[in-house]
Amino acid sequence: MANALSVPLAKSKALSGRSILLQVIMGIVTLLYIYPILNMVFLSLKEMSEIYENPLWIPVNATLENYRVAWETMGYPRAFLNSLSITLVSIALIVLVSSMAAYPIARYNLRFTRIMYVVFVSIIMVPGQMTLIPIVRMFYSIGLVNTRLAMIVYYLSAEASFAIFLYAGFIRTIPRELEEAAIIDGCGPFAAFSRVVLPLLKPVTATVIILNIMLIWNDFLMPLVLVQSDRVRPLMPTISQFFEEFISRWNYAFAGSVMVVIPGLIAFLALQKQFVSGIAAGAIK
Amino acid sequence: MATTAATLSRTSRSQTSRLLRVAFLFMLPALLFVLIFKIIPIAVSFYYSLYSWDILDVTRRFVGLENFRRFFETPQAIGALRNTVLYAVVVSVAKNLAGLLIALALNKPFRSSRIMRVFILSGTMVSLVISGYTWSYILHPSLGLGPLLERLTGLGFLNQDWLGNPNLALYSVMIVSVWQITGKYMIIYLAGLQTVPVELYEAARIDGAGRFSQFSRITVPMIMPAITIGVMNAMIFSLKVFDEIFTMTKGGPGFASETLSTYLHSQAFFFTGRAGYASATAVILFFLVMAFSAVLLVFFRKKEADVYG
Known part of the structure; x- marks a missing residue:
């Protein structure tokens, strides 16, 4: 691209x-x-x-x-660490789980893998609102509400299918010879995947990471309904709550906003190229 | 010969079952999570939509299609549906037009173009939530740009309570939605424009084609994949609009800028006993997304496989 x-x-x-x-x-x-x-x-x-x-x-x-006030009242460090840990762990799991699932889809021509590919691709377009109420209900009943784990499980499940689609498309473009050589040398399929294929997936992994950073870091609706405790609340719902609290103290509210925006802008300026090609490659969603 | 064939088919069958086992193991983690936390919840939403129910599960009573009937008899719900469709259509067109025009203007090898591209992406980078709040201020009736614009241009209509006026609120949010995401569509169209071979334009110039016919006969057909992707993408995102409505108007004033997402959110979480009704709203949103995608797929004469391929 x-x-x-x-x-x-x-x-x-x-x-x-x-x-x-x-x-x-x-x-x-x-x-x-x-x-x-x-x-x-x-x-x-x-x-x-x-x-x-x-x-x-x-x-x-x-x-x-204003920054001093915002720093002290909105619990910035905690919200930042919540956003950071939720985003990092979710993305690590999405990359691992999706690339593994995409491998047999791209390589084995079985009815099972063909059907699963159609299943994964067809749920990409289903709006997240369709799962909102059942997910909240489910997380309440298994005691996962108000945890970072709940957010991670949700993002993994919601974003895996699109990542599988991207990975499967990419793996199909890799020549099979390398893996076949590895298998002849006595590698099992899992070793062939992790030692031969996985290292070749860097470009598409960059796309998956960039897209999910933007999605998860900036997500608002899910944490809004899944988190009622300050302890685990990430940045976006935190700044929203801060605005509600300081409704006419624009100076405090915007000092908080600048602090919320800074990590994203640093990431963007540092990884400009990757962001731009990630957005272009991932636009099909 | 017969024996060989039988052995062959036996080994290939046992190899198939071995491959199947390996494939299943590779896919197991994804399958488990997607099944439990995505596919089952989707099915459950359909199920809940047929019940009168509250989210803490105190009472649950089968009511058939009653929730849907109530939806179509509630003016606020009909308003949310109408707003969602209006918003999605206007915003999808506007996002793509803005992105395409800016991409055309900035598809030039100047250093200034590069800087402008980065600036135009800033809304996309700061998130919808932050964009919503900064624009709440820009559109504020006494502190925002309105009074200044009136002083500069003498045009009184520019000085409005953009978010407080029920006739304007939804359109004001539309402006912010387009502003926020233009950078992304600019990138989609820049990537598309860079796939057009320069030779085509040279040949067209030699044949005496003007700028406009070059654009309509070469550029548009060549970037059709980008247009398809851009419009589909914008439509699906816009139908789900939540963040900018929530941060700027909360669906108000009154219910003037309510959309299906803000409506189902408030029905599910601010009222008790309406989880079934909110699920019915989610199902309606689901069908709306599917219907619009289907119409667009037919419109762009593309099978879904092509769009994703």
Whole structure:
């Protein structure tokens, strides 16, 4: 997949009037896209009194006080660690379980594997809302509600089928010869998978990881209904609760928001290329 | 010969059963989790939708299709259904148009294009929840952009209570939904545009084709896979809209921006005894997603296998 952000740069040519106009229009459009984020940062640095006088522009008397308040009241470190552990463990399991399941689908031409592939692919499109009420009910009755494990089990089950679809498609493009050689050398099927195939799955694993980081880190509805305790609540429902609490204290609420946004932005800037090709490759969902 | 054939078929049968065993073991973890926490809950949703029931299971009474009848007799529910369809259609078109136009404008090897692409992705990176809250402020009637825009342009209608006006609330949320995800559609279309061979445009120019006919005769057919993916994707996501409604309007004012997801969420978790009714709402959402996907698949003359392949 061509990487949309890494187009080679041309030597700057003389710009025609038309392309200057286009550049100006695109500059305005870009401003429209970045301004709401910038304004969030501006607001997070203002006193409320300044917000009323200067609601939309760079702060005159910038203060970090809002961040101190937000840090102390919203339980940021705990929420961050909850998000981090839920996301990491879920993704590790999704990668392992889905790549294993995809292997026989891609390699063994059996009625069983063909049927299972159709089953996995056809539930990809079913909206999560269809499982919401039964899942909550089930997790209540087995005592999993208000645990990180519940979130992990949910994400693994909800996202495995799409990952299986991606892995199966990728494994089919890998030549069989390597595995066959390994099997002739006395490897069992599990060793052939883990020693020969698994190391070749890095590109598609990158896609699976990126897509699931965005899905799980930013997910809101499921943790909203599955978690009623501060102890295990991840970042998104935490910031939502924080906004409800500080409904007109925009400065505190946006200081909290900036803190919520920072880990994602760091990950994006560090892994820009992977994010862009992951989004492009995973867009079929 | 006969013996060899018999031996062969016997070994191949025993090999098949061995392969089957191995395949089953490879798939067992995925099968277990997907079956217990995805497939069974889907089936259970259908089952619950036929019962009058509350989520803590104090009472459960079979009522047949009563929940569905009630849904179609409740103005709030009909409103949520209408809003969901309206929202999904408008937003799916708008997301794809915005993504395609920006991709066309930025499909150029300038450094500025690269920076703009990153900025346009910012909404996608900060999540729907945060986007909803920052835009609640931008659309705020006294602190937001409205008063400033009125002062700058003299156009009074720009100064509105965008989220507090029942006639505008749903449309205001639509703007935010499109803003938030444009970056993703821009990437889908940039990837699509990069698959179009440059030679095609050169040949067309030699034949005297203008910019517009180059676009409609070369670009559009060549990026049809991206358009199919983009529209299907947008439609399925938009029908499920929850985060931006919840963070910006909570379905209000009144029920003006209620959608099926926010409706079933509040019915299931803010009221007792309505879990069956909420499940019926989920089933309606399910059929809506399936119906729209089917219509789009036919529209794009593609079998599902092609879309996923």
